[in-house]
Amino acid sequence: MASISSDRRPLVIEHALDGLTDASRARREGSSEESSDLDIDGATQLRPSTTMVGTGNRSGNTTAIPSDGSEDGTYNDDADPKQNKKRKSIQVTFNDSGKKVQHNLLAEDLRNIIRAGMQNEVAKLSGKSKARLRDLVFTRQFTTFDRQNPSASESPFHGFFTLFWIGMALLLTRIAAGNYKDEGSVFGKAEILHLMVDRDLFVLLATDAAMCVASSFGFFLHKAIAADYLTWSGSGWIIQSVWQLFFTGFVIFWTFWREWSWTHTVFVVLHVFVLLMKQHAYSFYNGYLSRVYRRRNLLEQKLQQLNELDAHQGSGAEVLAATGMEKPDHDGLSQRKSHSRRLSTDFTLEESQIASIGSAIEDGEPLDAEQIESFRRALTTEITVLNEELRGKCTTTDNMYPNNLNLLNFIEWTCLPTLVYDLEYPRQEKINWWYVAEKTAATLGVIWVMIVISQAYIYPVVVETTRQKEAGMSLDERWKEFPWVVSDMLFPMLLEQLLSWYVIWECLLNVLAEVTRFADRGFYGAWWNSVSFDQYARDWNRPVHNFLLRHVYHSSISFFHLSKMQATFFTFLLSAIVHEVLMFCIFHKVRGYLFTFQLTQLPLAAFMKTRWMRERHTLGNIIFWFGLFIGPSLITSLYLIV
Numbered sequence: 001m002a003s004i005s006s007d008r009r010p011l012v013i014e015h016a017l018d019g020l021t022d023a024s025r026a027r028r029e030g031s032s033e034e035s036s037d038l039d040i041d042g043a044t045q046l047r048p049s050t051t052m053v054g055t056g057n058r059s060g061n062t063t064a065i066p067s068d069g070s071e072d073g074t075y076n077d078d079a080d081p082k083q084n085k086k087r088k089s090i091q092v093t094f095n096d097s098g099k100k101v102q103h104n105l106l107a108e109d110l111r112n113i114i115r116a117g118m119q120n121e122v123a124k125l126s127g128k129s130k131a132r133l134r135d136l137v138f139t140r141q142f143t144t145f146d147r148q149n150p151s152a153s154e155s156p157f158h159g160f161f162t163l164f165w166i167g168m169a170l171l172l173t174r175i176a177a178g179n180y181k182d183e184g185s186v187f188g189k190a191e192i193l194h195l196m197v198d199r200d201l202f203v204l205l206a207t208d209a210a211m212c213v214a215s216s217f218g219f220f221l222h223k224a225i226a227a228d229y230l231t232w233s234g235s236g237w238i239i240q241s242v243w244q245l246f247f248t249g250f251v252i253f254w255t256f257w258r259e260w261s262w263t264h265t266v267f268v269v270l271h272v273f274v275l276l277m278k279q280h281a282y283s284f285y286n287g288y289l290s291r292v293y294r295r296r297n298l299l300e301q302k303l304q305q306l307n308e309l310d311a312h313q314g315s316g317a318e319v320l321a322a323t324g325m326e327k328p329d330h331d332g333l334s335q336r337k338s339h340s341r342r343l344s345t346d347f348t349l350e351e352s353q354i355a356s357i358g359s360a361i362e363d364g365e366p367l368d369a370e371q372i373e374s375f376r377r378a379l380t381t382e383i384t385v386l387n388e389e390l391r392g393k394c395t396t397t398d399n400m401y402p403n404n405l406n407l408l409n410f411i412e413w414t415c416l417p418t419l420v421y422d423l424e425y426p427r428q429e430k431i432n433w434w435y436v437a438e439k440t441a442a443t444l445g446v447i448w449v450m451i452v453i454s455q456a457y458i459y460p461v462v463v464e465t466t467r468q469k470e471a472g473m474s475l476d477e478r479w480k481e482f483p484w485v486v487s488d489m490l491f492p493m494l495l496e497q498l499l500s501w502y503v504i505w506e507c508l509l510n511v512l513a514e515v516t517r518f519a520d521r522g523f524y525g526a527w528w529n530s531v532s533f534d535q536y537a538r539d540w541n542r543p544v545h546n547f548l549l550r551h552v553y554h555s556s557i558s559f560f561h562l563s564k565m566q567a568t569f570f571t572f573l574l575s576a577i578v579h580e581v582l583m584f585c586i587f588h589k590v591r592g593y594l595f596t597f598q599l600t601q602l603p604l605a606a607f608m609k610t611r612w613m614r615e616r617h618t619l620g621n622i623i624f625w626f627g628l629f630i631g632p633s634l635i636t637s638l639y640l641i642v
Helices: 081-085 107-126 158-183 191-197 201-214 217-226 232-257 262-306 353-362 369-391 407-415 433-470 475-515 533-539 542-559 564-587 593-599 601-608 617-641
Strands: 011-013 090-096 099-105 309-311 342-344
Touching: 158 433, 191 262, 191 433, 201 232, 201 262, 217 232, 217 262, 232 262, 232 564, 262 369, 262 407, 262 542, 262 564, 433 475, 433 617, 475 617, 533 542, 533 601, 533 617, 542 564, 564 593, 564 601, 564 617, 593 601, 593 617, 601 617
Parallel strands: none
Antiparallel strands: 011 342, 090 099, 090 309
8 A cells, every 4th residue: 555645635526526416516407418427317326337445544544545556546447457457346244134245335336425525525624615506596675666665765766757657648648639630539540559459369369378388398398307207317408408499499480470460479489488498497407406316316325225334344355246246347347537627635634534535436455434434424415415406495395306396386487577497486475466456557558658659650660661662762772761760760769668678577577476476576677877788788687687697608608618708708699699580580581780789789898897998987878878779779770771
């Protein structure tokens, strides 16, 4: 046995090898990653592999050292098989029906848990928690403009909110008077309203209901996974991904096949993207939990086996084959190289009992009773960590995986105003039905205001640009009208953007939150004070931002191993593609204008963070509002003219 110098530093593995779901990977929900050295489901953890043991002195004052003389603690799978045969098994006594029989306990079975335990101890001693996928912390809160929010009525800008709606009322009065003067009716011709209700209204509602029912595919898939008909890391995530692609593509095809108006198309396409994100969040988070659940069950089996074992005190050369088990054939072993990074650490592992167990990974002597007990503690700790993952933020065990896989839970999740799945959310004690009626009336009222503004100021411009194309006007001639089209739509498009945001994030989501007793109503931040477009992207739509943060940004880092900058670009790229798909569904042509303007937010955000702009918050807010003011009308005019 190699001597141990006092300044020798042990090697600590950053991630648990050969299939252990390490706590540092615990939040990589949504990732379908399967590396060559990671067995997510634990099916190969029982596979015979290189057998090694280790010893330490009675004080356990040892360090992790390689048994083959390598300096980094690794071993070569392509090495001479004869050398592999020299590695011994751990001899233990197994109590079976009152009879003691000798078994070989493979050190490979112990390797992963021991190293994970060493990592846990490193984290404790270093005071640093392991890198984990960021959790969304749900708290009780109200939206900014909600009357239930105490700070809303106390805001010094509350009067401007009142002024805005007085202005809207006067604008509607002016439009109604003009309609009565020109058409003899306060509603005018109401072409947009007829587009919404005259054709395929019930088909639209039936389509929406069918979409909601079809989104339950992931629920039944996970019931099959929980019943061990298939595994998430095997074919489960592939089936779910293919279904999501088919689900979205078919609904978009359906809008084209039915030749729906833009009102029907916008509603269905936006809702299909919401259901797509909900399906993805539900399936990939439960997929992650299924992997934790399988790993936990496997480790509990090993703990039960370990509790029936006693350390063998005989010579390592006295190897007896287990009853009913074949002796491992090293020539036919399936050995896997470890591709995990190895890092040295400064903590004093020599005084740790886990450190003495670590020497068993590479050494060639039987484990003693002290080391077996240390391993038992490490195994129990790892099971506790996995149980905490399965429980999540639940206050009880009722919603722990797989108890959460029930139809009621899925229906409730479908209705909740969030796109990040969790086992439990903060809830209100009761439903205020007067509040529901108030917000429902506000939703319908704001939608009516949007229809009136569109009918009065946007629809005539759209009709005129369409007439110009049908009349055969050249592109050069239409370009001459472009500045006037932009100016005509400047204020109406800004109003429509503000009202559409208000009706969804302030009215509709609050209705859903109240009906479902969902207490976390942080659906948006103070985006109107944004000094950069990346701040605006974070604050104006918190549900989508949280989804992108967990399932796109963090997952791209863990799955594709992207840097933070690359993951940010990938997130903006995906968002830009989705927005362009919506434009394609509305205008039936691909131009890429919205896609391009979406991506220009990245250099603008970088510019806002320069030293010259960093402290100029007012200027940053001016640039933000200028872009938000002219952007919608400019982009819409491009799609109409070109």
